[in-house]
Amino acid sequence: MVTAKRWDCYARFYDLLLKSMAAERAQLFQRLDLSQPLQVYLAGCGSGLDLPYLPAQSTVLAVDFSAEMLKHCESLQQKLDSQGHQLDLTLRQSKAELSGLVDQSVDLVILHLILAVTDNPQGLLQEAVRVLKPGGKISIWDKFVPPNQSISTLRRFLDFFSRKLGTTLLLQIDTLLQGYSLAIIQRQALLGGQMQHLLLQKATQEEPQKQ
Numbered sequence: 001m002v003t004a005k006r007w008d009c010y011a012r013f014y015d016l017l018l019k020s021m022a023a024e025r026a027q028l029f030q031r032l033d034l035s036q037p038l039q040v041y042l043a044g045c046g047s048g049l050d051l052p053y054l055p056a057q058s059t060v061l062a063v064d065f066s067a068e069m070l071k072h073c074e075s076l077q078q079k080l081d082s083q084g085h086q087l088d089l090t091l092r093q094s095k096a097e098l099s100g101l102v103d104q105s106v107d108l109v110i111l112h113l114i115l116a117v118t119d120n121p122q123g124l125l126q127e128a129v130r131v132l133k134p135g136g137k138i139s140i141w142d143k144f145v146p147p148n149q150s151i152s153t154l155r156r157f158l159d160f161f162s163r164k165l166g167t168t169l170l171l172q173i174d175t176l177l178q179g180y181s182l183a184i185i186q187r188q189a190l191l192g193g194q195m196q197h198l199l200l201q202k203a204t205q206e207e208p209q210k211q
Helices: 004-012 013-033 067-082 121-131 152-167 173-177
Strands: 039-043 059-062 088-091 106-112 134-143 182-190 196-204
Touching: 004 067, 013 067, 013 134, 013 182, 013 196, 039 121, 059 067, 106 121, 121 134, 121 173, 152 182, 173 196
Parallel strands: 039 059, 039 106, 059 088, 106 134
Antiparallel strands: 134 196, 182 196
16 A cells, blocks of 8 residues: 555554553553563554553564564664563564464464455455464454444445555455354454454364364
8 A cells, every 4th residue: 555665654653653552552462461482473563552461471573564664663672672571582674474484383473453454354364364273363453344244335436545644444354264163262343443443363283164
């Protein structure tokens, strides 16, 4: 939708823009109930606002295609480290659907505010499932069309302008999830369903795969 250079510019005020959503972010991590160190893939990490909520000593791969966002993420990691919240963090500049991780290698994939801004949401979800261990979890938090609603003409009109800024309003999460062996174990609708948080769990190897 927009280039990495555009997101480099957004990095200057990204944290300020998302400050209004800080309480919501904290609440969704409370629902995740993370206590033990994990292997984590943080896709589209932005400035690293999810890092403080991950269990200390976790091994984290954080990927973003904006170099400036990654600089902010590194600065936050250093601050957390000085406060005793240590993470084994690897930063990588790349598209989120190209993690470079091996199959079934992480316990948790975080897809927060990334599916609606990537040009390839289906590819990103496929990558998340690929790298996730059986029984592992995916946390999705983003803008979606409310459940059981069709995409209105007004929404399509507004989407034309939102895409110029780098995000779409047309994603339907249930449609994206079709065909994957992912169980929805938590679902929270916010802002009338315009924002949703889903916690998904990948089927174990013993469970049948969806056709």
